Amino acid sequence: MISNEFYSQENHGPYELYSLGDFELEDGGEIPDCKLAYNTFGELNKAKDNAIIIPTWFSGTSKDYEAYIGEDRALNPNKYFIIIINQIGNGLSSSPHNSPDLMSMSDFPNVRIGDDVRAQHQLITDKYGIKEIALVVGGSMGAQQTFEWAVRYPDMVKRAAPIAGTAKNTQHDFLFTETLIEAITSDPGWKSGNYQSNTEIAEGLKRHANIWAVMGLSTEFYKQEKWELFGVDTLDEFITGFLQPFFQMMDPNALLTMAWKWQRGDVSRNTNGNLEEALGRIKAKMFIMPIDEDMFFPPRDCEAEQKMIPGSELKVVHSIAGHFGLFGGEGSYYHDQIDKHLNELLAIPVPDKVI
Amino acid sequence: MISNEFYSQENHGPYELYSLGDFELEDGGEIPDCKLAYNTFGELNKAKDNAIIIPTWFSGTSKDYEAYIGEDRALNPNKYFIIIINQIGNGLSSSPHNSPDLMSMSDFPNVRIGDDVRAQHQLITDKYGIKEIALVVGGSMGAQQTFEWAVRYPDMVKRAAPIAGTAKNTQHDFLFTETLIEAITSDPGWKSGNYQSNTEIAEGLKRHANIWAVMGLSTEFYKQEKWELFGVDTLDEFITGFLQPFFQMMDPNALLTMAWKWQRGDVSRNTNGNLEEALGRIKAKMFIMPIDEDMFFPPRDCEAEQKMIPGSELKVVHSIAGHFGLFGGEGSYYHDQIDKHLNELLAIPVPDKVI
Known part of the structure; x- marks a missing residue:
């Protein structure tokens, strides 16, 4: 364990920590007392069906999504209970630099996208009793986790919107x-x-x-x-x-x-390598939202996957900033596009509860 | 001076060496007894107006262009006197590893695209007495040199075809x-x-x-x-x-x-930084030939420059190999496109000799 003041509440908070207990990993081993850092906006309703999950991107934290959330935005805390969950290894959740000695630094294990999504599932079910998710939305590695959510928990995820990311990482990527x-x-x-x-x-x-x-x-x-x-x-x-x-x-x-996790993001791990079968499992209504100028998650790669997802739609987002359009530097030009698509998606009725 | 058997006649020949004498550089200093490695195909005609100049790309040598040349190709040695000239620093011409001690390795000076083109001009005028060039054509850094030829020697260059390269290197590049x-x-x-x-x-x-x-x-x-x-x-x-x-x-x-030279390729150095003025000087008939999948010399960057060149035309080449399409791995699919454009360009009459 070493200190790094970058990962502070001042810089990235407010965030809370939830302990998953000892968390077993897909690639073997476990993270003892694995912690997820997360931040919430709004209130969970009585039906517990207004939850929106947002997983974080490479190098990012829950703080990065704050500009996506607001009373005048699709991600409206007056309507939804929004939970931004920091991926394992991002510096806030259990990570190499903040883990106890036997798990720290070079001893920190390999973690996969599937581990993150199972960890997030444990958090929202154990702590909040959520059984239905109105929307999973996230950018880049957050998109990888979004796809994984939709494939792994098809009955639970009602809508999903991966922005600037793929279900199966490409060789170029x-x-x-x-x-x-x-x-x-x-x-x-x-x-x-x-x-x-x-x-x-x-x-x-x-x-x-x-x-x-x-x-x-x-x-x-x-x-x-x-x-x-x-x-x-x-x-x-x-x-x-x-x-x-x-x-x-x-x-x-x-x-x-x-980076190791990003390289190996692949929902077809759930279906013995059959990507079409994995994406065919999805019951969520999905909008696939690549950024037009993205140099490594180009729209045509995203479209190829979108065509394998029943009932999904391709919604290309325009940003001259390419992948870094996710940072929202274009302000309302960018966020209005995101909101337009998410509002449309959130307005689409979903089948009755499966519970 | 150190040995590197990669730069041998076996690997890259046949090539000949021409000594320019002590060659002064734009950024100061000189290369004593500066040598250009070059290879020729075909014969210079009596009028000395059938010369085609091909400058080399980053990491490449004269050998790389051999597949572009043939009796059934636009670059036909039965009609043209084709000279492929290795850029300074490429390992065959005067370069850090093959220069005498006072100029070798870390002591080798900075060389610019303009230096190469002046050196090539000296070679073809002093050795061959060429006063008119039917075509300059080259890929990537060869394209940078092609643009520089057309701007620097507008009366001499009758046609020019830069493939997958720009006149002024972009900041992204x-x-x-x-x-x-x-x-x-x-x-x-x-x-x-x-x-x-x-x-x-x-x-x-x-x-x-x-x-x-x-x-x-x-x-x-x-x-x-x-x-x-x-x-x-x-x-x-x-x-x-x-x-x-x-x-x-x-x-x-x-x-x-x-790489240092590539970063600073910029024909507007001839016109105090005014790119439009530099490109406006060009008298050669030019075909600007970007590759559609090129990630760092994208067609839209090349088109922006093409529009500043009087009478020029944009001819986009298709290659799934992106910039490395230049290697010609697609065989006739690639070379037939190049030939089509170059045949069209070479068939366009040019004004009478300026001499």
Whole structure:
């Protein structure tokens, strides 16, 4: 266990912790006293059928989704009980840097998307007694978890909206993620994961950020010099003032845990590798929402999966920021699109309760 | 000077060397006894107006273009005198690893696209007395040099066809190239450029190759598993059997010299930064030929420049291999497109000689 003040209540709160007890993992082993960090908005109604689950993306926390939620938004806390749940390994939930010694740092086990979704299921059923989910929605790795929710708990999930992500990670995406991993693990300061401080991997985290600069945005973002979307005025400020320090604050082992998980996201693990069968299981009404300028979850990859999901619809979101459109830097231009689609989805009636 | 058997006549020949004498560089300094490696096909006619110049791409050599040339191709040695000229720093022409001690390795100077084009101009005028060029054509960094030829020698260049490249390198492309550079320079074996053998940077060159795997191809190439385009049967063979050893054979300083040059390719250096003025100077009939799946020289970037070039036309080439379509793995599907466009371009009459 080492300290990293980035993962504080000040930066990412408010969040609460829920202990799952000893949590068994798909790839073997367990996380003793596994904790999920989560944040809620609104109230669970008496019927317990107004829950919205939002899983987090790579490097992100529950804080990132706050701009998606509001009384004037589709994700309206006056109507819904919204639970943002931090994925395992993200630095807030049980993670390499915050786990007790026998599980910490390089000893932290491999975690899969399926583990996260089972953990989240345990939280919402044990703690809240939720048996029906109005909507699961999430971006990027949050989309991977959204797909996994819909496949794994088809009777429970009534609607699902994965934004900028896929049900089965592509080989191209695996390779991209590998370059992110290598940027970190090639830093001599990484020491196979047993560093004393994330600052010892500053160079590796900088290279990691620089690869994100290439793949996370779009060629058009750079051509049109849209630095303003990230609150800065110049390219140099975007790279050295925003993107590099953004990742340099994070824990390298947290990023590596999430990257390993991201690479292997695949709902067809539930059906012996048959993706069509896995997606065919889904009973939720789904809107598949890729971002048009996304360089690694391109709409055509998402559309190929969408066609395998009964009754689903493709809703392409426009953002010159590419994958990083998820950050919502375009303000209402972006969020209004998300809201339009989610409002439409939430208005679609679902079959009577299965309970 | 160190030895690297990759850059041999066996692997890349036949090629000849031409000495430019002491060659002054735009960024200051000079390369004493600067040598250009080149290869020719066909014969220069009496009028000396049938020359075609082909400059090389990043990491490439004159050998790479051999498949573009043939009696049944647009680049027909029975009609044209075709000269493929290796860019400075590519390992065959004067380069860090093959230069005498005072200029070698980390002491090799920065070279610009403009230096290459002036050097090539010196070769074809001094050695061959060529005053008119029927066509300049090249891919990627070869495209950068093609644009530079057309801007710098507007009366001499009658036709020009840059494939998969831009006249002014974009900021996104600069950042992409930076990640390639960092993959090498972050390797402790690099030793600021003063290693004894390229094998000492095997890990850095592997990471360099892995970034190419993400950006050099296309998402669709991976989805459709088109490994056959590179003569292999599996993804693993493509990455570890082809791409990694491909770059690991090369000289790291050569790659870095070319990468620095690539990042700064910009014809508007001829016009105090005014790109429209630079491209407006061009008298050559130009076909701008981006590859549709190219992730870092996308057609829309090329089209924006094409619109600034009087009388030019956009001819988009289709290749699922993205930028690496240039390697011609698709065989006649690719080369027939190139030939169609180049045949059309070469058939367009040009104004009478300016001499």
